[in-house]
Amino acid sequence: MNTFSSTVSKSTNPTLAVLGFKRQLVYHLHFWAFIAVAPLVVVQWQHHHFLLSGLLVLFAVNALLVIGLLRFRDTYFLKGLLFPLLAVVCAAYSTAINGHAGLYWAYPAASALFFLLPLREAIASNIVFVSVMAVVSFVKFPEADFWRITFSLGLTCLFSMIFAWLVGKLQNELTRLATTDPLTGCLNRSQLADILNSQIQMRERYDRLSSLILLDLDYFKMINDQWGHLAGDKVLKEMALRLRNRLRESDQLFRIGGEEFMLVLPETSQQEGSVLAHQLLTSISARPFLDDVKVTASASIAEVSKGETWSVWLNRADQALYEAKSRGRNQVVGAAGHLMPESQNPDEPLAPVIS
Numbered sequence: 001m002n003t004f005s006s007t008v009s010k011s012t013n014p015t016l017a018v019l020g021f022k023r024q025l026v027y028h029l030h031f032w033a034f035i036a037v038a039p040l041v042v043v044q045w046q047h048h049h050f051l052l053s054g055l056l057v058l059f060a061v062n063a064l065l066v067i068g069l070l071r072f073r074d075t076y077f078l079k080g081l082l083f084p085l086l087a088v089v090c091a092a093y094s095t096a097i098n099g100h101a102g103l104y105w106a107y108p109a110a111s112a113l114f115f116l117l118p119l120r121e122a123i124a125s126n127i128v129f130v131s132v133m134a135v136v137s138f139v140k141f142p143e144a145d146f147w148r149i150t151f152s153l154g155l156t157c158l159f160s161m162i163f164a165w166l167v168g169k170l171q172n173e174l175t176r177l178a179t180t181d182p183l184t185g186c187l188n189r190s191q192l193a194d195i196l197n198s199q200i201q202m203r204e205r206y207d208r209l210s211s212l213i214l215l216d217l218d219y220f221k222m223i224n225d226q227w228g229h230l231a232g233d234k235v236l237k238e239m240a241l242r243l244r245n246r247l248r249e250s251d252q253l254f255r256i257g258g259e260e261f262m263l264v265l266p267e268t269s270q271q272e273g274s275v276l277a278h279q280l281l282t283s284i285s286a287r288p289f290l291d292d293v294k295v296t297a298s299a300s301i302a303e304v305s306k307g308e309t310w311s312v313w314l315n316r317a318d319q320a321l322y323e324a325k326s327r328g329r330n331q332v333v334g335a336a337g338h339l340m341p342e343s344q345n346p347d348e349p350l351a352p353v354i355s
């Protein structure tokens with residue numbers, strides 16, 4: 001139906017998929033609300049309700065702008081806040097001047113708040129909205145109607161709130177499942193390009209250093225063959241635990257292959273990263289995994305260079321890891337510097353190779 005949905009919903013990045021879902025929700029709500037409200041502008045004008053007609057024009061114009069921006073620019077403004085604000089004002093004012101005919105619009109307006117606003121803001125806004133509607137109904141209708149309206153509107157809000165809360169929880173859970181490795185709890189490859197790209201941007205824009213460590217268990221196949229796959233799994237879990245214990249909050253730990261881990265270290269030079277990599281190898285080899293399983297690992301360290309893409313950065317680290325394996329394992333090898341075309345950065349020195 002719209003251009004943005006086709007590109008975003010097929011995204012392999014779970015975070016983008018959630019963003020795409022939210023945008024589609026905003027788009028469809030504005031689209032169908034516009035279809036419903038546009039004729040009312042004329043109806044209210046014919047009834048000489050000029051202020052209400054003007055408010056409905058504002059609502060329709062806002063809906064059209066959001067639809068257009070989402071369709072052609074893949075963005076919208078004010079986080080879609082004008083829709084619920086105008087819907088609530090129109091419904092309350094319409095009830096005040098039109099009685100029951102206006103009241104019916106309060107129900108979709110109340111539930112729309114939960115689809116467009118973050119949960120807490122939607123709850124707070126709906127408390128205000130239901131209170132305003134209660135006052136209007138108290139003034140406008142007999143007492144029995146006032147109670148019916150207040151309770152039924154409150155119940156609509158409660159059901160919408162439960163639904164929005166469960167959808168939010170489900171979204172978080174699906175994102176967690178899609179972005180982490182179930183065995184070790186480390187991030188999986190789905191976030192890899194985004195996270196490396198954000199480090200590259202920090203390097204390009206603010207000249208901030210960033211390094212990555214690749215760490216691969218040595219002779220892991222032998223552990224599986226000798227002790228069984230379950231023991232192998234336990235080693236991988238323990239490995240992730242030992243790595244995580246040594247990392248900073250800002251560092252990120254990935255499991256990018258069977259027995260291969262990647263650590264992204266913001267604000268860390270190749271030299272500092274190399275010290276950490278040595279400490280990690282010591283923490284792996286110093287104590288046996290499981291009862292008697294001694295394990296070592298090989299590692300490489302690569303600081304991001306200006307002008308390189310994430311795949312070139314990762315590739316340099318990969319080559320250094322290969323070097324660590326072929327030199328006999330249980331050691332750290334620093335990646336060679338990224339070779340820049342001279343015209344781009346002639347003064348940049350090559351990063352030293354540290355081992």
Ligand SMILES: Nc1nc2c(ncn2[C@@H]2O[C@H](COP(=O)(O)OP(=O)(O)OP(=O)(O)O)[C@@H](O)[C@H]2O)c(=O)[nH]1
Nearest residue numbers: 216217218219220221222224229232233258259325
């Ligand atoms: N238990 C377990 N084993 C896995 C998992 N994923 C991959 N593997 C195993 O990891 C082993 C990797 O073997 P190789 O690639 O030869 O690596 P290696 O034996 O560590 O040898 P080097 O890396 O050269 O030191 C294979 O036997 C895979 O079956 C997993 O999730 N659990």
